[in-house]
Amino acid sequence: MKRIAAAGAAFVAALAAYAAWTVTRPYAAFTGAANVDIPKRTGTRQIARLLVAHGVLRDPFPFLLLKAVRPSARLQAGEYRFTRPASPAEVFDRIARGDVHFHEFTVPEGSNIFDVIRIVSKLGFISENEIRSAVHDPGPIRDLAPSAASLEGYLYPSTYRVTRQTTARQITRMMTDQFRKVWAKLDRRLPVHEAVTLASLVEKETGLASERPLVASVYRNRLRLGIRLECDPTTIYAALLEGRYRGAIYRSDLASEHPYNTYRHAGLPPGPIASPGEASLRAALDPPASEFVFFVAKGDGSGGHRFSTTLAQHTAAVAEYRRGRQIKQARALP
Known part of the structure; x- marks a missing residue:
């Protein structure tokens, strides 16, 4: 009986060691870079399949194992960019933290709404029609400039960081919010x-x-x-x-x-x-x-x-x- 118990304990220890090894070992076959877009309400199994399909993980088992031992972890939607081999644990932690990839765009001083449409649409995930509709909606500055026909002049020139989930109207809101911050600190002698x-x-x-x-x-x-x-x-x-x-x-x-x-x-x-x-x-x-x-x-x-x-x-x-x-x-x- 003692031998059976000892064998069982050894097996459990070996299984635990294997599990620890498999979730902490970087996937050496990963090369280049991969962007993985996880839509909202995507289940754990589907996330694991996406990671395997993009070459980030070798197989889904270690990722699913991590979710089993950490059931309270919330895997968050978003776009994740991987540029080096990572272990399943590292990948899991990034997605649980919501460490999503940010896209930057810069609007130079003196840009007009036509420039903003061109710059934002180049991000690749917001269409020209979406950003065109947003910049022609003066709603975000209606309280400041009731007569404004569009957001021309109020899309403050700066560098902005957005995610793939950011909408065109969220972008124009960010830009007009930045204008408000700058305007608030000026000596406002004119309307x-x-x-x-x-x-x-x-x-x-x-x-x-x-x-x-x-x-x-x-x-x-x-x-x-x-x-x-x-x-x-x-x-x-x-x-x-x-x-x-x-x-x-x-x-x-x-x-x-x-x-x-x-x-x-x-x-x-x-x-x-x-x-x-x-x-x-x-x-x-x-x-x-x-x-x-x-x-x-x-x-x-x-x-x-x-x-x-x-x-x-x-x-x-x-x-x-x-x-x-x-x-x-x-x-x-x-």
Whole structure:
């Protein structure tokens, strides 16, 4: 009897040792990388089969064994990325923790809703139609900007991390929430829609941080004096909205009666034309005092502009810009 008991104990010990070995041994045959998408309400057996099918585990038994000895562990839905051999225990723990794979996307300052649609749809799990519908729903900022027709200007430029389960509307909510955080810490001297609209013009006009306050001062001065803004980016945006932008501004664009064309309509356009960053928002809210009412690109490759207080100064600056372009074109000829 003692021998039988001893044999039984030895067998149990051997079985336990084998179980411990099989659940802690990395699957050496795994190579490359694998993304495993576990839908909601997927059972343990199906999860194990998915892991085997993707080459993460050799067979389902060790994974099922772990669930049997840890029945309270909740295996969570999501996308999991594996890039090295892992033991069944490591795989099980990751899924129990919900250590899902995150996808990153970056929306640069000055991006408009067309850019956001393109950037987000490139993630591969949100369609263009889904994100297009979301960015055209102003619901997330209705309390801030009741007159907003879309989320243009309020999709704050930054880097975001999302999972495969994140929806298009959750993404736009994340982006507008980030806008709220930035807006809350600013000296809010203008109504939000007016400030964001002006800041979006500043953002699109110059890429130089040092120039943003000056550009904002030019527009504030022109608004105060009743001079049309004649902002090229608004004309481009009008063409984009009508689906007729051809990569350059034509006379027909300048003559367009579209509400966003500030060559034809005085005052600010009906809304933002892009997502401004914090620096442009600050410039729009508190521009420096100046008498500048004109500016034109230097055309020297610096990205800078010449600012003028009179039409005569501006005309001379425009002539210099055109001469510079002609010289460059002549040098480019064979």
